[in-house]
Amino acid sequence: MAPMPGPSTQPWVEKYRPRNVNDVASQEEVVKTLRNSLETGNLPHLLFYGPPGTGKTTTALAIARQLFGPELVKTRVLELNASDDRGINVVRTKIKDFAAVAVGPGVSGYPCPPFKVLILDEADSMTEDAQNALRRTMETYSKVTRFCFICNYISRIIEPLASRCAKFRFKPLGREIMTDRIQYICREEGLSLDDEALNTLGKVSGGDMRRAITCLQSASRLFGSRISSENIISVSGVVPDDVIEKLLTSCRSGDYDKAQGTVTDIIADGYAVSQILSQLHDEVVRAEDVTDEQKARICERVAEADKCLIDGGDEYLQLLDVASNTMRALCNMPQESTYV
Structure with missing residues (x-):
């Protein structure tokens, strides 16, 4: 039997995950509203949406822990990841079976309202049929079960479900908030980061x-x-700035062979082209010596290449296409004809 992992092997994401709603960083409006719900024990159906890593799942788990306590939370809360359990059969079996069960007595020291909490993480991955099947389940068992949907894109949640929930948007964390939290972790772990490393992180x-x-x-x-x-930079997967600058410089030269050579070198170094496109887009948008028309032409082609990569396109060909069209735009060459 394998030995249990010690404290040193625990991921810091879990080790420093906030256990209390008040400890959730930078989401003041959400925390204030949910704090009132915790005081009264009256919790509506919830819909948390926003970018990844902003505290949505952490907040949902903290609410459950504060409502029911560490012992009762095991029986009163069911957390499902909808990217794995997303079909209509899961709604008809696992979710419905949990929602239908009556709740037992509470424990002293916690609000313990007379309902259970069902947390559906990554709910935007659920099929439309599964979401439609949830509508009736939510209404039928609303007295004994509250649903908490967590997603990145609220547009992928059908309107009948979204209208049944109190919606909370989680915004990306500000630089100061992140710096404070990172410095706290560094103190706890005995790490030393200078200001440049903090800014880069x-x-x-x-x-x-x-x-x-x-x-x-x-x-x-x-x-x-x-x-x-x-x-x-070396562990984050981000492409160094000098690589992006070298690509732009080769495009500004107007020499196709030079641009092709730079693209070949980038692919040989193993950089992710999707990450290069993201950083190239940001660099072009910030450039003061590039006209709005040139920016529009470059960004349009970057978007098309990004879509092709998602669909399984070849990284070398897509980056070469972006480089050649960036060179056309920066050197004011005529735009290539589009044949339908």
Whole structure:
């Protein structure tokens, strides 16, 4: 039998996950509203939506823990990941069976309202049939079960479900909030980060606290207690700025062979083209020496290439296509004809 993992092997995302709604960072409006629900014990159906790593699942679990306590939460709360359990059969069996069961007595010291909580994470991955099947289940068992839907894209939740829930939008975390939390973890773990490394970590995470903490833990495992900006970049999967700058410089030259050589080198280095397109887009948008028309032409082709990559397109060909069209735009060459 394998030994149980010690505290040192625990992911920091779980180790430093807030256990209390008041500890959730940067979501003041959501926390204030839910705090009132906790005081009264009157919780509506909930719909949490927003970018990844902003505290949606953490908040849902904290609410359940504060409502029922550590013991009762095991029987009163069911958490399902809808990206795995997303078919209509799950709604008809597992969800309906849990929702239909009556609740038992509560425990002292906690509100313990007379209902259970069913948390459906990644609910935007549920099929439309499964979401439609949930409508009747929510109405039938609303006296003994509250539903909490968690998703990244609210547009993928059918309107009949969304209208039955109190909606809470989780916004990306601000740089100051993330810096405070990262510095707290560094103090707890005995790490040393300079200001440049902190700024880099905030930049590469893009408001995603989970990604920031994961990058920090990976860097500490590889490079020890003193972590630099270069260390953060090497473990985050972000493409170094000089690679993007080299690609833009080759495109500005107007020399197709030079641009093709740069693209070949980038692919040979193993960088993710989707990440390159994202950073190239940001760099072009910020560029002051590029006209709005040139930016529009480049961004349009970047978007088309990104869609092709999602559909399984070849990375080399898509990056070469973006580079050639970026060169056309920056050097004011005529736009290629489009044949239908």
